[in-house]
Amino acid sequence: MNTLNLLETNDFPTSNINVNQVAVVTLIDSSTKELVNFKKVTSGTPVVDGIMYLKKDGVFFERDYNGVINPEWFGPGKTHIELEAAIKAAQINDTILIRGQYRCSEQIKIDKALMLLGQNYINGNDVGGNQNSRLVFNDFTNHTINSCIEARASLCIKNLVIFGNSMPGKIGVNVINVSKTPDYSLTLDSAIVQNFEIGVKITEGYYNRFVNSYIGYCPTCLVLDKCYNVFASSLSIRAGYEKSTSLNDKGIVLYNGSNMTMFGGSIESFSDAGIILYGSRISCSGIYFEGENGNDRTSCIRIQDNHCRVSSTGCHAYLTTNHSSSFVHALSTVTSAHIYSKNNYFEYLSDWFVSVYRFEATNFENYNIDISGDNYMNNLIAGSSYTSITSSSLKKGKGSIQIVYPAGHELAGTLLTNLNTVSPYQYNAVTGAENGMITTFANSGYPGDDGAGLQGTIGYTPYTAVYENGAWKKIPKI
Structure with missing residues (x-):
């Protein structure tokens, strides 16, 4: 309601104000009843729309809005129509202020750098009556x-x-770098993106940031393609539509050299994988992983092809019934990868198959694996293991493998390394054995080819062993 007895914007063109005597006029916005100043335009011929520009007696006036545009200036509907009009009127780096709920039945296109800002009294731009600022897309x-x-x-x-x-x-938010300009990026700050086929997709974006935000109830929550220097702090991911029974729900997918660093936050409800890498890199610090509707192929982090890097420290993962069966899983087709994993904590259940670090390749010459500081539980279901190791992965000088078996494992504290591995297939006794030395015994009945003395219990079956404290110990395999 206009209680100031001032002219409204709709009335200004027919008022008796002498425009030659004023540089600024103070009016009441006819749509929002806000107080607004209009400044005289001294050059150019703007398009008069009655909102951003007014005209009286041949003189133009422009709204003084200080970089913040309210779509309600363009009509009371609170739909995509008013929102699109505000975006069209905005200048580069302006802010579009979203108060309350807007219903959108058409795509919103943004072709200039902007901020979409909802009201939130915690952040000081609202007194508390419009906390639920949102854009709702349907129909x-x-x-x-x-x-x-x-x-x-x-x-x-x-x-x-x-x-x-x-x-x-439908993708909720789709950012596309069409000009290869390194300034293109997406920032989610205290934001929620929810209920789309893909929550957020960014193609060739630089310096993308996710802060205190949530992407959820999407079969695939976040897709990054050729994105460099992506940072996330307290980002929560919740894969799959509500009550989903799909086995293909994914958290984050990285393609083509994307590089993402995550601090804190969570990745939950995935049935396929929490993070999937295609020639990309992920660094996770203190991330919580908990899948849903999982099976014996569900992984927290899956390496799909070559030249991927995984760094995980201080993470917490549920490797329990219907959650996940592995923490890091590299497919058999992966011939090169770097896995650095330290001091993670895993939840286990005795009736669920687990292969914590599941490496399915047969040639590890281009692998670099450094794992230590985790925990394990013995007496898991048959076939479970902490890491899947074969003699092929232990050839001296072929790749770099260093694994310290975790607390709770029968080989707890034992260093598994191929840096001093002897011949990968032993038919004779090993001379000069040292702690941490690894080899595979043929166990075929020849003298010295059964270093751990297991022939009586496992028959003539080759096995891989590590030398520790004066004795050979068989390394469990998947």
């Missing part, structure tokens, strides 16, 4: 588009919920 009439928000420029989303109605085939 699309154009089913050919693949995303609800498409940004071909840098975009920051803060204090805002982006909500879809379980929209198959």
Whole structure:
């Protein structure tokens, strides 16, 4: 309500104000009843829309908005129509202020660097009445588009919920770097993206940031393709639609040299994998992993192809019934990878198959594996193991493998390394054995080819062993 007895913007063009005597006019916005200043335009011929620009007696006035645009200036509907009008009127690096809920049935396109800012009293831009700022996407009439928000420029989303109605085939937020400009990026700050086929997808973005944000109820939550220097702090990922029974729900997928660093946060409810790498790198510090509807192929982190790097420290993962069966899983087709994993904590159950570090390759010459400081539980279901080791992975000088068996394992504290491995297949007694030395005994009945003396219990079956404290110990294999 206008209680200041001032002219409203709609009335200004027909008022009796002498525009030659004023440089600034103070009016009441006809849509929002906000107090607003309009400054006289001294050059150019802007398009008069009655919102951003006014005209009286041949003189133009422009709204003084200090870089923050309210879509409600463009109409009371709170739909994509008002939002698109605000984006069109905005200048580069302006802020679009979202108050309350907007319903969108068409794609929102962003072609300039902007911030979408929701109201939040905690952050000081609201007194407490509009905490639930959100964009709700549903009832699309154009089913050919693949995303609800498409940004071909840098975009920051803060204090805002982006909500879809379980929209198959739709990406919630899709950032595309069309000009290869390194400034293109997405920032989610205290934001929520929820209920889309893919929550967020970024292609060739640089310096993307996720802070105190949530991407959830999406079959695939986050996809990064050719993205460098991605940082996430307290990012929560929740894969799969609500009550999903799919076996293909994924948390984060990285393609083509993407590089992501995560501090704190969680990746939950995945049935396929929490993180999937295609020629990319992930660094996880203090991340919580808990899958859902999992089977014996479900992994917290899966390496799909070559030239991937995994660094994990201080993570917590559920390797229990229907959650995950492995922490890091490298497929048999992977011939080169780097895995650095330290001081993680794993939950186990005796009736669930587990291969904590599951390496399915037969040639590890281009692998670099450094693992220590975890925990383990003996007496797991038959076939379970801490790490799947074969004699092929232990050839001296072929790759680099160093594993310290964890607390709770029958070989706890034993260093498994190929740095001083002897011949990979022994038919004779090993001379000069040293702690940590590894070899595979043929165990075929020849003198010295059964260093651990196991022939009586396992028959004539070759086995890999490590020398520790004056004795050979068989290394458990998957």
